[in-house]
Amino acid sequence: xxxxxxxxxxxxxxxxxxxxxxxxxxxxxxxxxxxxxxxxxxxxxxxxxxxxxxxxxxxxxxxxxxxxxxxxxxxxxxxxxxxxxxxxxxxxxxxxxxxxxxxxxxxxxxxxxxxxxxxxxxxxxxxxxxxxxxxxxxxxxxxxxxxxxxxxxxxxxxxxxxxxxxxxxxxxxxxxxxxxxxxxxxxxxxxxxxxxxxxxxxxxxxxxxxxxxxxxxxxxxxxxxxxxxxxxxxxxxxxxxxxxxxxxxxxxxxxxxxxxxxxxxxxxxxxxxxxxxxxxxxxxxxxxxxxxxxxxxxxxxxxxxxxxxxxxxxxxxxxxxxxxxxxxxxxxxxxxxxxxxxxxxxxxxxxxxxxxxxxxxxxxxxxxxxxxxxxxxxxxxxxxxxxxxxxxxxxxxxxxxxxxxxxxxxxxxxxxx
Numbered sequence: 001x002x003x004x005x006x007x008x009x010x011x012x013x014x015x016x017x018x019x020x021x022x023x024x025x026x027x028x029x030x031x032x033x034x035x036x037x038x039x040x041x042x043x044x045x046x047x048x049x050x051x052x053x054x055x056x057x058x059x060x061x062x063x064x065x066x067x068x069x070x071x072x073x074x075x076x077x078x079x080x081x082x083x084x085x086x087x088x089x090x091x092x093x094x095x096x097x098x099x100x101x102x103x104x105x106x107x108x109x110x111x112x113x114x115x116x117x118x119x120x121x122x123x124x125x126x127x128x129x130x131x132x133x134x135x136x137x138x139x140x141x142x143x144x145x146x147x148x149x150x151x152x153x154x155x156x157x158x159x160x161x162x163x164x165x166x167x168x169x170x171x172x173x174x175x176x177x178x179x180x181x182x183x184x185x186x187x188x189x190x191x192x193x194x195x196x197x198x199x200x201x202x203x204x205x206x207x208x209x210x211x212x213x214x215x216x217x218x219x220x221x222x223x224x225x226x227x228x229x230x231x232x233x234x235x236x237x238x239x240x241x242x243x244x245x246x247x248x249x250x251x252x253x254x255x256x257x258x259x260x261x262x263x264x265x266x267x268x269x270x271x272x273x274x275x276x277x278x279x280x281x282x283x284x285x286x287x288x289x290x291x292x293x294x295x296x297x298x299x300x301x302x303x304x305x306x307x308x309x310x311x312x313x314x315x316x317x318x319x320x321x322x323x324x325x326x327x328x329x330x331x332x333x334x335x336x337x338x339x340x341x342x343x344x345x346x347x348x349x350x351x352x353x354x355x356x357x358x359x360x361x362x363x364x365x366x367x368x369x370x371x372x373x374x375x376x377x378x379x380x381x382x383x384x385x386x387x388x389x390x391x392x393x394x395x396x397x398x399x400x401x402x403x404x405x406x407x408x409x410x411x412x413x414x415x416x417x
Contacts, residue, residue, distance in 0.1 A: 033066065036089060037097040037413040045248040046089045046407055047219065050414070052076065054083040058104040061085055066099030073114070075216035076104070086219045088248055092412060114247045115220030117213050124213060124222055128152075128247055134183075136222055136243070138207035142198045144226060147182035151330050151391050152251050158182040159280045159353065172283040172292055180280040180354060185241065185258055187360065188274025189374075191267060193230055196274040203236065204229045211240070220245045237267045237377070251399070252391040259384045262377040271373040273313070273348050273364035277387055278356035279332060285323030286353035298323020298331075300349055301396050303405065309351055313365025317344045318405045320396040321355050329394055333401045335408050337386035346373070357387060 036048065052061070054076075063074040063085070074087040085102065092098055116127045123135040131154060134146045149158045160166050162178040169175060179198040186205050188196035195203040205226050212223040221244045228236045238261050245254045256277070260267070269275075281298070283289060287308050290297030300308050302316035311319060322331025334357055336345045342359035349355050362373030377383055388408045392399035 032102050034100045034102060035097050035415045036092065036100070037415070038092045038094055039413060040094060041406055041410060042094050042403065043089055043092040043407050043412055044403075045250050045253070046092070046412070047244075047246045047248070047253070048087055048089055048412075048414070050085045052083040052085045052102075052104070054104050057106045058083060060105045060107055060109040062103050062105065063087055064101045064103075066101055072100065073217045074102075075114075075218040076109075077214060077216065077219075077221075079212075086216075088218060088246065089412075090249065109216065112215070112217040114217035115215045115245050117215045117220045117222065117245075119210065119213055124210070126220060126222075126245055128220075128245065128252065133245065133252060136224075138224075141181065142179075142202060142204040143181070143184050143186050143195075144205065144207045144224070145181040145184040149182060149391070150252075151393065153328075153393070155325050155328065155330055157282050157285070157325060157330055157332055157391055159283055169283045172286075172289055174283040174286070174353065176352070177280070177354070180278065183279050185239075185256075185277050187269055187276045187358075188272040189268075189270025189360075190228060191230075191236055192270065193236070194274070195228060196272075201231055203231055205239075208238075212242075218247055235264055237261060238263050251393065253388070255386070255388050257384065257386045259382050260377065261382040262379050265379050266376055268374060268376045269360045271360055271363045271371075273358065273361040275348065275358040275360060276356060277334070277358075277385065278348075278354065279321075279334075281321055281323070281332065281353040281355055282325045282330075283353065284325055285321065285330070287323075287351035288353070289323070296324050299396075300351070300355075302347065303344075303402065311347060311349055312351075313346060313348070313361070313368070315344045315346050317409070318401065319347050319349055319355070319357075320399075320401045321349065322392075322395055322399075331392050331394070331396060331399060331401075333390040333392065333396070333399070333404065335388040335390065335405045337388065338409050339384075340386040341383045342375075357385075359385075 061076040063072040077084050113130045118125045122139045123137045125135050126133045134149045161175050186195045193203045208225040223242045226239045241258045243256050284296040285298040300311045300321050302311045302319045318335040320333040345357045345359040348358045360373045362368040362371045390404050
């Protein structure tokens with residue numbers, strides 16, 4: 001690439017490969033040729049994010065398919081001083097590539113029904129394609145949580161209890177563990193204190209503020225600061241969690257990145273099975289539902305082919321929990337990113353419907369006797385966890401969960417000319 005003047009460089013594009021995001025280190029002019037290549041695997045419904053060198057006046061972008069000339073839905077957004085461009089690649093076969101041209105504009109984008117996030121007094125509501133996906137609840141209990149959670153057809157995939165009591169869950173004996181609220185992040189031993197449970201003797205994770213809330217045609221995101229407060233009221237540490245919700249064609253896809261910071265002093269995450277990034281599945285999905293009604297009940301499977309109870313306490317790159325809800329098969333797959341702390345994580349995934357990634361719970365798990373999975377974060381240091389969640393229709397095999405993980409862990413190659 002030849003030299004670029006300072007004026008033209010203001011609108012340059014820089015892209016890198018980072019985690020599940022495709023990013024490149026090249027710079028380019030306002031109208032930039034970008035090639036996305038798949039040398040050794042297929043990609044489908046794949047979110048691509050590029051860092052874009054752009055002035056503050058740039059408010060939108062146009063992305064054009066170089067071959068067809070058709071405009072591709074994309075979204076320009078800001079992460080601090082960085083400008084980011086996100087779009088979805090519907091399909092890219094092994095050994096092939098796609099070319100794009102991107103141009104920036106100072107015209108603000110129009111309204112979109114892609115991903116809309118509405119902030120209320122006690123929750124942020126996330127809508128995808130005009131339909132409610134979930135609510136990120138920030139007050140009322142001892143931790144933020146997401147409830148309800150729907151698949152792309154509007155089918156609920158997590159339990160209602162204790163937020164709402166319904167007769168079906170009572171019949172399926174699914175009113176236990178009231179602290180397991182749909183989707184949450186916390187741990188059962190932090191400096192010797194329980195943040196997993198609820199009650200006067202338990203710690204709390206308290207929503208402090210949203211640093212960012214935005215939506216658009218392709219993606220929406222929340223960035224929240226959360227304080228971990230001991231039972232006595234003193235702050236133990238904090239976390240920054242960023243959740244990115246993508247509008248994809250097949251199912252629901254979102255990334256959840258959490259960085260825990262030891263702001264007050266050393267923080268020890270103890271070895272206990274009670275943690276950490278957890279779901280409580282819809283009652284008819286749980287494996288144990290078969291004991292009550294053989295017509296329902298789901299299946300747990302991990303990347304190594306271990307199923308149901310055999311998957312509990314085992315390290316794995318991903319786990320999928322699928323089963324029937326309202327007469328159709330749905331599933332939730334949680335994928336652990338290779339850059340996540342202590343990858344591949346262990347899984348506290350139970351046949352009664354609990355589904356949690358837990359990198360610290362080792363001595364409670366099979367083969368863990370005599371081992372110590374605890375970890376101490378030194379003061380002012382941090383650790384980061386990165387997960388992708390894929391809510392799908394059909395079985396693990398039908399949804400191609402293994403391929404979705406492979407794409408997440410191995411981004412396509414991106415070059416800018």
